[in-house]
Amino acid sequence: MRQMMTQQKVYGERDSTYQAAGGQTGIRKLVDCFFDIMGSDPSYQTIYDWHPADREESRDKLALFLCGWMGGPRPFVEKYGSISIPAVHQHLQVTELERDLWLECMGRALHQQDYPLALTEYLLRQLFIPAERIRQACMGS
Numbered sequence: 001m002r003q004m005m006t007q008q009k010v011y012g013e014r015d016s017t018y019q020a021a022g023g024q025t026g027i028r029k030l031v032d033c034f035f036d037i038m039g040s041d042p043s044y045q046t047i048y049d050w051h052p053a054d055r056e057e058s059r060d061k062l063a064l065f066l067c068g069w070m071g072g073p074r075p076f077v078e079k080y081g082s083i084s085i086p087a088v089h090q091h092l093q094v095t096e097l098e099r100d101l102w103l104e105c106m107g108r109a110l111h112q113q114d115y116p117l118a119l120t121e122y123l124l125r126q127l128f129i130p131a132e133r134i135r136q137a138c139m140g141s
């Protein structure tokens with residue numbers, strides 16, 4: 001039984017998720033793909049248009065944030081300072097619709113990476129947590 005469990009890839013321990021996602025290079029690739037999809041598919045136009053005109057900075061911020069969020073180094077904090085994810089979204093009208101659009105777009109970007117399916121599924125499950133907290137902060141419940 002123990003042998004069976006150790007054969008399964010465990011994400012979420014120390015920096016295992018960060019490493020499996022390809023470190024900062026892999027995460028930047030993921031985030032570039034995410035923004036490219038968001039900017040090219042009209043289904044995501046609302047959430048894409050919400051971003052400031054300098055989408056290069058948005059890409060940089062999300063990629064650097066996700067490095068720490070995945071258990072790796074925290075370059076976001078070093079470059080931009082500390083952050084509260086629900087608070088920085090609170091001025092937006094994130095309902096279930098926009099939350100799910102964001103997650104769907106991220107899901108598409110994840111599937112385009114050379115990631116094991118287990119990693120993609122793990123990340124999507126984990127990303128639901130901050131995405132839902134954002135919705136709650138925006139909707140006040």
Ligand code: HEM
Pocket residue numbers: 047050051052058061062065069080083085088089092094098099100102103127130131132134135
């Ligand atoms: C729930 C759906 C989400 C939507 C619709 C959304 C949308 C946005 C938008 C429009 C901005 C730019 C805000 C502005 O500068 O006025 C932003 C910034 C950001 N988002 Fe999201 N987001 C979502 C979920 C997430 C999640 C789940 C994460 C992290 C796990 C995240 C991380 C960030 C970061 C790090 C920034 C940069 C904040 C800053 O300017 O310092 N977002 N998001």
